Amino acid sequence: MAGPAKKRQKREDNRQEGQMPQKKFYRQRAHANPFSDHDLTYPSCPAAMDWSQHFPAFTVAKAVSSTDALDNDHEHENIQQISQQVAVADIGCGFGGLLFALAPKMPKTLILGLEIRTSVTEFVQEKAKALRNQNGDSGLYQNVSCIRANTMKFLPNFFTKGQLEKIFLCFPDPHFKARKHKARIVSTTLASEYAYVMKPGGNVYTITDVEDLHLWMAEHFEAHPSFERVSDEELERDECVQTMRTETEEGKKVERNNGTKYVVVFRRLEDPPWP
Amino acid sequence: MQHPYQCIAAIESTAQGQASSHLLAACGHRLVLVDVNDSKIITEWFSAISTTNTAEAPENDDGERPKKKQKTVPPVKPANIIKLTVSPDQAHAVAVTDDKYVRVFTIGNGKLEEISQRCMPKRPCAVQVLPDNATIICGDKFGDVYSLPLLPTASEDVPMVADTALESATLEADEPAFKPSATNLTVHTKRNRKALEAQMQQKAFSAKKEPLKFDHKLLLGHVSMLTGVAYASRNVDGRDRGYIITADRDEHIRISRGPPQSHVIEGYCLGHKEFVSKLCLIPGTDLSVSGGGENELYVWDWPAFTLKRKIHLTDEVVNTGESNAEASRQADDGTMSQADSSKKDVAVSGMWIVPCPAAHGGTETALVVAIERLPMLLAIPVNQLGLPRGQDVNITTIDLGHAPLDLACIGDSVVVSLDAREEGQSRFQAIKLQEVQEQGMIGNVRDGEMEKRLACLNSYPTADASLDGKTLDDLLYNVGNLRKRRGWGDSAKEGDDGPDGDAGVDDVAED
Structure with missing residues (x-):
């Protein structure tokens, strides 16, 4: 318990109200087992x-209408x-590089x-709190937040059908060992869940510096009937792709390391009519 | 000690204009077929100590442990039957054994014959034969749902071709040449760097899993243990639509389209606070009932993905049951079992729809619920399930003396298999339900006639000196184990690393 407690203590000691948090007090090993029952709240x-x-x-002020309570569960x-x-x-x-880059670019989107x-x-x-304080006048960063979640298990607990316009999967854990492949964030069965929470026409953005994982993600989304691959020309015109390449924390690291960044984007198609 | 029958299934057919009733009963690794009309055992089948399963056991159950550990002692015990189901046309039975095999039997001319055995990658948790009488759907411990042809195709040995989009995942095993999955240019954490080093040293991939050698399709998957799989169909605009409803340990009930569009998720029925263990569709309605680790049943309008109401299994009901359970268990084997420690936790272990003739005649049905380790059943008239919130539903308790394990209906008779372990105790009870006029209550009478007919099963010798209470408990009561162990929340909040054990070792990983 000594380590983490100290870390937490330092966090408190070093930070004044409204100041940006320092990354070094928040580090945590990069891998988590998505299959275990973490003590999650959802x-x-x-x-x-x-x-x-x-x-x-x-x-918003609460609208008093008892009729439209969808689940009429009180x-x-x-x-x-x-x-x-x-x-x-x-x-x-991760540490939210992409989030904070996107937030001012689309201030009306949550x-x-x-x-x-x-x-x-x-x-x-x-960091979101600090940025909101610093940008009190412009009102920026009110549209960005973060929650702890295991999305492989609990995505539908947070989002309704067709809710999301964009999903980003940036530099996910590559899980190199074949035995660990099923812990990857992309699989054909998970693609069905991404499709469920996405609006038809919405995009899933993926980026990685691991070619093997890149091929894996491309192959699995491509094989899924609910997605089609977005052409490279269209990719280049997409501002989000640029942001994803340069603003993610990992993206910067790869840059420093002269690594390659592989980007693929998939579009959510309409569901087929019932047979 | 005698071995109780852990699974039973009724087979009622009218072959050549003659109605016949059979009961298929699984007792440990034995499967017994009884002609109910003649009251005699027709065939027995034993799951052999399979020689294949040690040789080609595809993967360790949880897949998390290194391969090395598999070289432990091969299983010496024959595999127990853990699931049993009968095809809608009553011509085939499907049994799952705990060595992960799905076994198909033909039931014809009073015979029981095993015609195929297929080893699944993970232990199946739920099986059903679709209404086409040609397809098995099978949900497993790892959250995947597969479909298999009921009768294996002739080309059993032909390697699978990727016939569906969803299948491609297993395919890259064909890649023969070794190629490390990353380069030095890849940004690495310490652990990944180690994995990469290991890969570099390796000459070729040997650990890659062999694809299943029989025809199968991956229909859908949860990242959670599946506890229930049900196929439903609804008529919409004059056409039948098929659905697959899946329930998991993480409180989800998912509704997907049936094959061939099982990749489309239509919606979720969410609201459970604990694991879902049983799912029961109410025939002729859009209702389904789910139960699990809570003392409430949830009634859903499943095509609308909305909760209709909850049915509280009153504390009195559950508590009386508990004290009885304890008493009977103490009487049974003189020891207190886990029932004691997990006393307050309800775990729904079974739900069935059974005939329950109305007092004024006519065929009504009742929902019958079993709670793990409680020596009783709870019965609710189906026509009360749709009652609006606020109106109480009548729950009738049927005392059994022993905990019910499984249930099958033969005609109007409800046959319950009981956890009666002392030799000489009756391992079956047959009852008939009847709705009591105007009250929505359910009366029940013992069906002595049926019990007499099943006497042959009761006297079927299954005594086993090596049998002990612990082994039986492990086989018969595993629903309660689905409950998540909570309470390390504090350590998770304090510690910067999640509670997954090996945290903090290579902490400098990121950035």
Whole structure:
């Protein structure tokens, strides 16, 4: 317990209110087992999620209408509503480089990072808080937040069908060993879940410096009937791709290392008619 | 000690205009077919100590441990039957044994014959034969749902061709040449660098899993243990639509389209706070009932993905049961079992729809619920499940004396297999339910006639000196184990590394 407690203590000691958190106090080993029952907190369903905690600037006064309570279950009545839904998700956002680069570029869109490591999540949350304070005048960064989640298990607990316009999968854990491949963030069965939470026409962005993983992700999305690959020309015109290449923490590291960055983007297709 | 029957299934057919009833009962590794009309055992089948399963056991169950550990002592015990189901046309039975084999039997002319055995990559948790009587769907411990032809195709040995998009995942095993999956230009964590070094030293991939040698399709998957798989069909605009409903240990109930569009997820029925262990579709309605590690049943309008209501299994019901369970267990084997420690935790271990004739005649049905280790069943008239919230549902308790293990309906008779371990105790009870007029209550009477007919099963010698209570408990009661162990929350909050054990070793990894 000595190590982490000290780290936490240092965090407290070194930080004044409104100041940016320092990464060195929030490091955590890069791998987490997605199959284990971490002590996660997650809503039992999307309606039970209190988004106002994460996007307080978007909170709306509660509309008093008992008729449109979709699940007519009174359990979710006390939850503060927000004016719009999260539309962009960065799955495995790490220290949030991409999130904070995207946020000012699309200030009207809610962007959420999802990260399985507690400390790293806390870092992003603290950073968002600090940036909001620093940009009080412009109101920037109100649209970005981060939650701790195991998306491989609990994606549908957070998002409803067709909710997301963009999903980013940036520099995911490559899980090199063949035995660990099923722990990869992309698989054909998981692609069905990504398709579920995505709006038809929305994009899944993937980037990695590991060629093997790149081929794996491309192959699995390509094989899935709900996705089509976005052409390279279109990729180059997409601002998000540029941001993803240069602004992610890992992206910068790869740059320094002269590594190659492999990018593939897939578009969510409409569901086929019933047979 | 005698071995209880852990799975039973009724086979009712009208071959050549003659109605016949059979009961298929699994007792440890034995499978027994009984002619109910003649009251005699027709065939027995034993799962042999399979020689193949040590040789080609595809992978360790949890896949997490290194290969080395597999070289432990090969299993000496024959595999127990853990799931049993019958095809809708009553011509075939499918059994799953705990060596991960899916075994298909023909039931015809009063015979039981094993016609195929297929080893799945992970232990199957739920099997069903689709209404086409030609396809098995099978959900496993790792969250995947496969479909298999009921009758294996002739080309059993022909290597699988990627006939579906979803299959390609297993294909790159063909890649013969070694190629490290990363270069030195890749950004690495310490651990990945080690993995890469190991790969460099390796001459070729040997550990790659062999693809399954029989025709199969991966339909869908959860990243969680599956606990229930059900196929449903609904008529929409004059056409039948098929659905696959899957339940998992992480509180999800997912509704996907049926094959060939099983990659499309239609929606989720969410709201459970603990694992879901059983799922029961109510025939003729859009309702389904789910239960698991909570003292409430959830009634869903599943095509709309909405919760209709919850049915509280009142504390009185559950508590009385508990004290009985304890009493009977103490009487049974003189020892207190785990029932004691997990006393307050309800785990729904079975749900069935059984006939329950209405007092004024007519065919009604009832939902019957078993709670793990409790010596009783709970019965609810199906027509009460749709009652609006706020209106109480009548729950009738049927005391059994021993914990029910499985249930099968033969005509109007409900045959319950019991955990009766002392020699001479009856391992079956047959009851008939009837709705009590105007009250929505359910009355029950013992069906002595049926019990007499099953006497042959009861006296079937299954005594086994090596049998002990612990082994039996492990085989019969595993629903409660689905519960997540919580309570290390504090350490997770304090420690910077999640509670996955080996944290903190190579902490400098990132950036």
